[in-house]
Amino acid sequence: xxxxxxxxxxxxxxxxxxxxxxxxxxxxxxxxxxxxxxxxxxxxxxxxxxxxxxxxxxxxxxxxxxxxxxxxxxxxxxxxxxxxxxxxxxxxxxxxxxxxxxxxxxxxxxxxxxxxxxxxxxxxxxxxxxxxxxxxxxxxxxxxxxxxxxxxxxxxxxxxxxxxxxxxxxxxxxxxxxxxxxxxxxxxxxxxxxxxxxxxxxxxxxxxxxxxxxxxxxxxxxxxxxxxxxxxxxxxxxxxxxxxxxxxxxxxxxxxxxxxxxxxxxxxxxxxxxxxxxxxxxxxxxxxxxxxxxxxxxxxxxxxxxxxxxxxxxxxxxxx
Amino acid sequence: xxxxxxxxxxxxxxxxxxxxxxxxxxxxxxxxxxxxxxxxxxxxxxxxxxxxxxxxxxxxxxxxxxxxxxxxxxxxxxxxxxxxxxxxxxxxxxxxxxxxxxxxxxxxxxxxxxxxxxxxxxxxxxxxxxxxxxxxxxxxxxxxxxxxxxxxxxxxxxxxxxxxxxxxxxxxxxxxxxxxxxxxxxxxxxxxxxxxxxxxxxxxxxxxxxxxxxxxxxxxxxxxxxxxxxxxxxxxxxxxxxxxxxxxxxxxxxxxxxxxxxxxxxxxxxxxxxxxxxxxxxxxxxxxxxxxxxxxxxxxxxxxxxxxxxxxxxxxxxxx
DNA sequence: AAGGTTCTTGCAACCGGTTGCTAAGAGACA
DNA sequence: TGTCTCTTAGCAACCGGTTGCAAGAACCTT
Numbered sequence: 001x002x003x004x005x006x007x008x009x010x011x012x013x014x015x016x017x018x019x020x021x022x023x024x025x026x027x028x029x030x031x032x033x034x035x036x037x038x039x040x041x042x043x044x045x046x047x048x049x050x051x052x053x054x055x056x057x058x059x060x061x062x063x064x065x066x067x068x069x070x071x072x073x074x075x076x077x078x079x080x081x082x083x084x085x086x087x088x089x090x091x092x093x094x095x096x097x098x099x100x101x102x103x104x105x106x107x108x109x110x111x112x113x114x115x116x117x118x119x120x121x122x123x124x125x126x127x128x129x130x131x132x133x134x135x136x137x138x139x140x141x142x143x144x145x146x147x148x149x150x151x152x153x154x155x156x157x158x159x160x161x162x163x164x165x166x167x168x169x170x171x172x173x174x175x176x177x178x179x180x181x182x183x184x185x186x187x188x189x190x191x192x193x194x195x196x197x198x199x200x201x202x203x204x205x206x207x208x209x210x211x212x213x214x215x216x217x218x219x220x221x222x223x224x225x226x227x228x229x230x231x232x233x234x235x236x237x238x239x240x241x242x243x244x245x246x247x248x249x250x251x252x253x254x255x256x257x258x259x260x261x262x263x264x265x266x267x268x269x270x271x272x273x274x275x276x277x278x279x280x281x282x283x284x285x286x287x288x289x290x291x292x293x294x295x296x297x298x299x300x301x302x303x304x305x306x307x308x309x310x311x312x313x314x315x316x317x318x319x320x
Numbered sequence: 321x322x323x324x325x326x327x328x329x330x331x332x333x334x335x336x337x338x339x340x341x342x343x344x345x346x347x348x349x350x351x352x353x354x355x356x357x358x359x360x361x362x363x364x365x366x367x368x369x370x371x372x373x374x375x376x377x378x379x380x381x382x383x384x385x386x387x388x389x390x391x392x393x394x395x396x397x398x399x400x401x402x403x404x405x406x407x408x409x410x411x412x413x414x415x416x417x418x419x420x421x422x423x424x425x426x427x428x429x430x431x432x433x434x435x436x437x438x439x440x441x442x443x444x445x446x447x448x449x450x451x452x453x454x455x456x457x458x459x460x461x462x463x464x465x466x467x468x469x470x471x472x473x474x475x476x477x478x479x480x481x482x483x484x485x486x487x488x489x490x491x492x493x494x495x496x497x498x499x500x501x502x503x504x505x506x507x508x509x510x511x512x513x514x515x516x517x518x519x520x521x522x523x524x525x526x527x528x529x530x531x532x533x534x535x536x537x538x539x540x541x542x543x544x545x546x547x548x549x550x551x552x553x554x555x556x557x558x559x560x561x562x563x564x565x566x567x568x569x570x571x572x573x574x575x576x577x578x579x580x581x582x583x584x585x586x587x588x589x590x591x592x593x594x595x596x597x598x599x600x601x602x603x604x605x606x607x608x609x610x611x612x613x614x615x616x617x618x619x620x621x622x623x624x625x626x627x628x629x630x631x632x633x634x635x636x637x638x639x640x
Numbered sequence: 641a642a643g644g645t646t647c648t649t650g651c652a653a654c655c656g657g658t659t660g661c662t663a664a665g666a667g668a669c670a
Numbered sequence: 671t672g673t674c675t676c677t678t679a680g681c682a683a684c685c686g687g688t689t690g691c692a693a694g695a696a697c698c699t700t
Contacts, residue, residue: 047350049434051371052686055655071396092431094414249476267587335680375685560644
C-alpha cells in the first residue's frame with residue numbers, strides 16, 4: 001500500500017494539515033518542521049495523490065488531447081509538441097483516439113471531464129452543437145474547427161488551397177478533381193469553398209471519403225475516369241493512396257495526372273514521386289493549443305496559422 | 321457548475337446514498353425511487369465524478385499506455401487495438417509519449433499512478449530495476465521486455481531475426497551489418513544474441529542508434545563502407561532511413577545492398593523498393609496487453625507472439 | 641511589563657462519492 | 671393481531687487530500 005499523508009503525519013508526530021502544507025504551501029511551515037516532514041515523506045516513499053488533490057482544488061494539472069486517428073502521421077508531431085509545451089507548464093497530456101467515430105469522441109470527452117482541466121479537440125467529428133454542449137462541463141480548445149466563442153487554433157486551409165490551385169493553374173491544369181474528406185470536417189469545407197469560388201476552373205467533386213490511404217485508393221478509379229488532369233486531395237494520406245491506386249492502373253504521376261496533398265507528413269517526403277503538398281504547421285498548432293487552454297479564462301481567442309505550398313515531384317505540366 | 325450527487329438528492333428528496341446506489345448498485349433501490357432519481361439526474365445532466373468515485377473504490381476504470389515514440393508508425397495500430405479492447409471491457413486508455421527519454425518515462429508513470437488502474441509499458445527505456453521499483457505503486461504489463469515476475473507481452477524477435485538471417489544466407493549473403501537501436505532496448509539485444517550465435521556469418525555491428533529514419537540515415541555511410549552486402553535493421557524506420565541514405569550515395573537497394581527491417585509498418589509497404597521485413601503482431605500485442613492487465617492479480621504471465629518474415633523488394637541475391 | 645505582531649500549527653469542514661450498519665415500514669404467516 | 675422476515679432508505683464514517691479559522695508561542699515595541 002502506498003503511503004498517504006496520514007502515514008507521514010504519524011511518522012513525524014505532526015498534524016496532516018502540516019504535511020499537506022509542506023507540499024502545497026511550504027512557506028507556511030517552519031523550516032525545521034518542513035525538513036522533518038520531507039525526510040519522513042522520503043523515507044516512506046510518499047507521493048501526493050493527484051486525484052485526491054484534484055477533488056478539493058478542482059485542478060488536476062492534466063489535459064486531454066483527442067484526435068480522430070493517431071495512425072495519421074499528421075498527428076504525432078502535434079501531439080509531441082503539445083506534450084512538450086505542457087510539460088514546461090507543469091502539465092501532463094493524456095491522448096486518446098476516436099477512430100473517426102463521433103460517438104467514441106463524445107464518450108472520451110465525458111470520460112476526460114473532471115479528470116483533466118481542459119481538452120484539446122483536434123479535427124473533431126462531432127457537430128458544433130454537441131461540442132458547445134459538452135463545453136459546459138469542461139474547457140475546450142478546438143483545432144481545425146471554428147466554433148463561435150470557443151478558443152481555436154486554425155490552420156489557414158483556404159490560403160493553402162488557393163496556393164495549390166494557383167500552382168496547378170500555372171501548370172496548365174483546368175479540369176481538377178477535388179477529393180474531400182469525411183463528413184463534419186471543417187478542413188474539407190474550407191477547401192471546397194475556395195475551389196468553388198475560384199474562376200476559370202472546371203471542378204469535379206468526390207466525397208465524402210475516408211481520410212486515409214484506403215480512402216484515396218478507393219476513389220482512384222473514379223478520379224481516373226473523370227477526365228481531370230490534376231487532383232487536390234483532402235490530405236497526404238489520401239493523396240498517397242490515390243497515387244498508389246493510379247499507378248496500379250498504369251497511370252503515371254505526375255506525367256498523366258498531378259496530385260497535391262495537404263499536411264506534409266513524413267511518408268510523403270519519402271514516397272516516389274515525392275509529394276507536392278500544402279504544409280500544415282502541426283508543431284506550432286500543438287504548442288498554441290496548450291497555451292490557449294492555459295491562458296483562456298474561457299475567452300474565445302482564435303489563432304490562425306499560415307500554411308505553405310511545398311512543390312515536390314507529384315505535380316507537373318498538364319498534358320496537352 | 322456540473323451537478324453533483326447532492327443536487328440530485330435534493331431535487332428528488334432522497335439521501336445521497338440512495339442516489340449513489342441508483343448508479344452503483346441499482347438492485348438495492350426500489351424501482352419507483354430509482355426511476356425518480358434517474359429522471360432527476362437526467363434532468364440536471366448529472367454524471368458521476370469518476371475521480372471522486374475512484375477515491376473510495378480504488379478503481380478508476382482507466383489504464384495508461386506509455387510508448388517511446390508515437391511518431392513511429394509501429395505504435396498507432398497497437399494503441400488502437402488496446403483502446404478498442406479496453407473499451408469492450410468498460411475501460412479507457414490514456415496514452416503518453418516519452419520521447420525516448422527515461423526520465424520522462426519515469427515521470428509519466430508517477431503521474432499515472434493513482435489515476436489509472438494499471439499501465440501498459442511499451443518498449444520501455446528504463447532499467448529493469450527502476451521498473452520493478454515503480455511496479456510497487458501501480459500494476460504494469462510490459463510489452464517488448466522480459467522482467468522477472470512481471471506480466472509481459474513479448475514478440476518473438478529471436479525467431480524473426482533467425483528467419484531474416486536464413487533468408488539472407490539463402491540469397492548468398494555472408495557479411496551482414498547489424499544496425500541496432502537505442503540503449504536499453506530488449507529487442508536490440510535479442511537480435512544481436514541470435515545473430516552472434518548463428519554460424520557462418522560475418523557480422524558487423526553498428527549501434528546504438530536512434531530508432532528513427534534519422535538514425536538510419538546517419539549510419540548509412542558507415543554501413544556502405546563496411547563491405548557488408550546485407551543489413552538487418554533495428555526497425556523499419558531505420559531501414560527506410562538507411563535505404564534513403566544509400567540511394568543518396570548512389571548505392572542501389574537491393575542490387576548492391578539488401579535491407580531487412582522489423583515491424584512491418586505502412587510506409588515500408590509504400591516505399592520503393594517495398595521493404596522486406598519481419599512483421600510484428602502489434603494489434604495482437606495491444607489486445608493481449610490489455611487482457612493481461614485486467615486478468616493479472618499481479619501474476620507474472622508472459623505471452624509470446626509469433627513473428628513472420630515478409631519478403632518484398634528490398635532484398636536480393638548477393639553480388640558475386 | 642503590557643500590548644501588538646508575526647509565525648507556526650492544529651482543528652474541522654469540505655471536495656464527490658461509497659458502503660457497512662441500522663431502523664422503519666411492508667408483507668407473510670400463524 | 672402479534673411476530674418474523676425482507677425491502678428499502680437514511681446515517682455516518684471514510685477515501686486522501688486542502689484550506690479558512692483560531693489559538694498559542696515567540697518576537698517586537700514603547
